Amino acid sequence: MKILGISAFYHDSAAALIDDGQIVAAAQEERFTRKKHDSSFPEKAIDFCLSYAGMSKQDIDYVAFYEKPFVKFERLLETYLTFSPAGIRSFITAMPVWIKEKLWIKSLIQEKLNFENKIIFPEHHESHAAAAFFPSPYDEAAIITADGVGEWATCSYGVGEGNKIRLISEIKFPHSLGLLYSAFTYYAGFKVNSGEYKLMGLAPYGEPKYKSVILQHLVDVKADGSFRLNMKYFNYCAGLTMTNRKFHKLFGGDPRKPETKITQRDMDLAKSIQEVTEEIMLKIASHVYKETGKENLCLSGGVALNCVANGRILREGPFKQIWIQPAAGDAGSALGAALMTWYQYLGNPRSTLASADMMKGSYLGPEYNSGEIGSYLQSENAPYEFLLDEQIPERIASLIAQEKVIGWFSGRMEFGPRALGGRSIIGDARSPKMQEIMNLKIKFRESFRPFAPSVLKEKSSEYFELDQDSP
Numbered sequence: 001m002k003i004l005g006i007s008a009f010y011h012d013s014a015a016a017l018i019d020d021g022q023i024v025a026a027a028q029e030e031r032f033t034r035k036k037h038d039s040s041f042p043e044k045a046i047d048f049c050l051s052y053a054g055m056s057k058q059d060i061d062y063v064a065f066y067e068k069p070f071v072k073f074e075r076l077l078e079t080y081l082t083f084s085p086a087g088i089r090s091f092i093t094a095m096p097v098w099i100k101e102k103l104w105i106k107s108l109i110q111e112k113l114n115f116e117n118k119i120i121f122p123e124h125h126e127s128h129a130a131a132a133f134f135p136s137p138y139d140e141a142a143i144i145t146a147d148g149v150g151e152w153a154t155c156s157y158g159v160g161e162g163n164k165i166r167l168i169s170e171i172k173f174p175h176s177l178g179l180l181y182s183a184f185t186y187y188a189g190f191k192v193n194s195g196e197y198k199l200m201g202l203a204p205y206g207e208p209k210y211k212s213v214i215l216q217h218l219v220d221v222k223a224d225g226s227f228r229l230n231m232k233y234f235n236y237c238a239g240l241t242m243t244n245r246k247f248h249k250l251f252g253g254d255p256r257k258p259e260t261k262i263t264q265r266d267m268d269l270a271k272s273i274q275e276v277t278e279e280i281m282l283k284i285a286s287h288v289y290k291e292t293g294k295e296n297l298c299l300s301g302g303v304a305l306n307c308v309a310n311g312r313i314l315r316e317g318p319f320k321q322i323w324i325q326p327a328a329g330d331a332g333s334a335l336g337a338a339l340m341t342w343y344q345y346l347g348n349p350r351s352t353l354a355s356a357d358m359m360k361g362s363y364l365g366p367e368y369n370s371g372e373i374g375s376y377l378q379s380e381n382a383p384y385e386f387l388l389d390e391q392i393p394e395r396i397a398s399l400i401a402q403e404k405v406i407g408w409f410s411g412r413m414e415f416g417p418r419a420l421g422g423r424s425i426i427g428d429a430r431s432p433k434m435q436e437i438m439n440l441k442i443k444f445r446e447s448f449r450p451f452a453p454s455v456l457k458e459k460s461s462e463y464f465e466l467d468q469d470s471p
Contacts, residue, residue, distance in 0.1 A: 001346070002059055004046065005338030006109070007066040007127075007330050009102050011037045011193045014331035015045035016364075016415075017053055018338045021348055023135065025049040026364040026415040028331045037194055041112060042334075048366055057113045062346075064337035066330065067124035069105050071151040073098055075173060079237050087238030122340045124150025124333065125301070128325075129167060131336030132300035133160030134343055134350065135358040136323040141296035142288045143167075146281070146303035147329070148178035148193070157288045160298065163343040163350040168291070174237050175229045177280055178303050180219060183234060184273040186242035188266050189256030197417075200306055201449045203274035206267030210251065214276050217250055221276075225284030262446070278309045282317060289318040297322040300336070304328040305417065314471060322471040326362035327416030335415075363422055365413025373409075400428045405442050421454070429453045 005016040008029075016026035025048065030036055032044035050056060076098070080091045101108065106119055122130070128145040143165060146155040154176035158167035181199070182192045190198045221227045231237065233247040248254050256266055285297065297319040304310065305328045314322055325332045342348050370386075377384045387395060399406055408424045419425070425442060427434045429451075439447045453463065460466050 001061050001342070001348075002053075002055065003062045003064060003338045003341050004049065004060050004113075005064045005066065005334040005336070005341075006042060006046070007334040007337070008041050009039055009105075010330055011039050012329050012331040013039050013042040013045070014327070014334040014415075015042045015049050016335035016338050017049040017055075018335075018342060019053065021339075021342050021350070023335065023358060023360065023364060025052040026327070026335050027366065027413065028327075028415070031365065031413065041108065043112065046113070052366065057115065060113065060115060060117065062118050062120060062341050063109055063113065063115060064120040064122065064341040065105055065109065066122065066127040066333035066337040068121050068151055069103055071123070073103060075149075075152050079174070083238035090238060090240050093240065120337070120341045120345055122337050122344075123153070125153045125156045125167065125170065126165070126340055127333035127336035128300040128328075129156070129158060129160070129165045129298075129336070130340035130344070131325045131327070131332040132298035132304075132323070133165050134339040135325065135335070136160075136296075136298050137352055137356065137358075138296040138298065138321075138323065139352050140294060141298045141323070142292040142294040142319070143298045143300075144281075144284060144288055144304075145299075145301040146177050146284075147301035148182060149173045149176055154178060155284070155301075155303075157284070157291070159292050159294060163348060165340075165344065171226060174231055174234070175227060177227070177277060178301070179234075179236055179242070180229060181273060181277055181303070181306075183236070183242040183247070184269060187247070187251070187255045188270060189258045189260065189262075191258075192242060196302070197305065198446065198449060199270045200274060200308060201446075202262070202267055202270040203308070204271070205448055206264070206269070206271030208272045208275045209268045210272035211275050213250065214272055218247075219276065219280075221280055221283065223283065224287035225280055225282075226287075227280060262448070274306075274308065277303070277306060278312050281306075281309045282312055285313050285317040285319065295320040298325070299323070300325040300328045300332060302329045310471065315465060321468065324471050325416075326359060326414070326418060326420070329417065332416065359415075360412075362415050362418075362420060363412040364415040365422070367412040396426075400426070403428050403431050403434065403437075405434075405438055418452075426454070427451075 001020055003018050007014050013029040017024045027045045027048050029042040029045045030038040080087045125145045129143045133143050140161045143158045143160050152172045153170040154173055156167050156170035185196045185199045186192050219227050219229050235241045235244040304324055343350055405427045408426050411422050414420045414422045427438055436447050439445050455463055
């Protein structure tokens with residue numbers, strides 16, 4: 001049984017293919033079109049998945065789309081009506097693409113794939129939950145999903161048991177932890193749905209000077225982690241920006257213009273919203289533990305890409321183990337939708353092994369052999385030297401010791417936003433200069449942005465506050 005999962009038309013479009021419950025391939029459309037966060041229908045990602053499996057479109061038994069477009073459209077209409085006439089500009093901007101394309105997903109899939117079989121539409125947060133639980137090593141677990149917004153839900157929790165997931169409770173739009181974080185991303189001069197990781201990277205350079213202001217004016221947080229935003233300070237329901245004049249007055253100025261100098265105030269704002277986010281997630285985790293009684297936790301949704309908050313849940317939270325979907329954003333929901341169809345809709349049994357990695361290290365994208373790479377380099381007249389496999393480690397170690405920067409291209413490409421050693425830039429973590437060199441000279445990005453240190457598994461506890469496998 002071959003199931004194709006698809007996510008599209010918001011950000012990070014992707015496709016994933018499973019065969020009799022086994023994950024065969026998954027990739028984001030941006031990796032083929034080279035358009036960052038490409039939201040278009042993932043034709044190239046679908047073609048890759050089918051090609052890798054040696055399949056044609058006619059071999060697909062089910063297609064699963066990651067959310068319910070009509071329910072999402074209902075939320076948009078209700079929101080515009082609630083805030084009218086304030087949202088007329090946003091309404092005029094959004095409606096044409098919905099009327100022309102986004103409402104007709106079923107017809108589009110049938111046309112693009114020449115597909116006549118069943119198409120399944122799980123809810124957005126069901127797809128997140130499925131992506132979190134079904135590939136995990138747990139027979140049963142609590143599940144938390146948190147993002148900007150799906151159809152209506154922005155945060156939910158539930159349980160996974162065997163081949164079923166059950167969502168128990170949710171927080172609904174416009175109250176959203178993901179959108180709160182994105183509001184500060186926008187205010188700090190970064191791009192929404194793209195620059196949130198920059199805000200997280202900026203936070204360690206600041207002090208939480210505005211934390212009390214955020215908790216007093218912007219968000220009311222209860223002991224169980226539930227929360228409500230004070231919508232007087234936000235513009236995303238009706239406008240084309242995330243924040244409004246009241247927000248700007250509260251924090252003493254207009255949003256930072258992109259590419260302008262980052263000030264200590266920006267760093268302090270980043271630190272403040274980061275700590276608020278961490279504390280809300282910790283409270284939610286504690287509440288979910290009490291309500292579900294499960295010892296394991298699975299996380300997904302865009303907020304689950306906040307690895308600092310995840311680290312605090314791991315160290316300070318009540319769960320014995322946690323597992324996080326590597327492609328926690330909407331791209332991973334293509335996989336979640338496919339797995340939801342295989343297990344929950346079709347009722348197939350699920351078995352787990354603690355030692356098994358159903359995600360295959362998240363190495364689910366394309367790979368190229370030496371012949372293909374050599375042919376391409378020759379076609380581009382690029383200078384190169386061929387090394388045998390056994391020669392590579394010593395050569396790379398020597399280059400790292402010389403504080404050189406290496407572009408590492410090996411095996412299958414990662415699925416998700418993290419470089420995990422398939423397509424990575426690597427350098428000497430011992431060098432105090434390396435972060436700045438790699439940021440400014442290699443990636444042409446802000447100097448404050450961090451890199452992930454990579455160590456042998458058996459050495460991890462020597463460098464990190466970690467006494468178990470990384471989640």
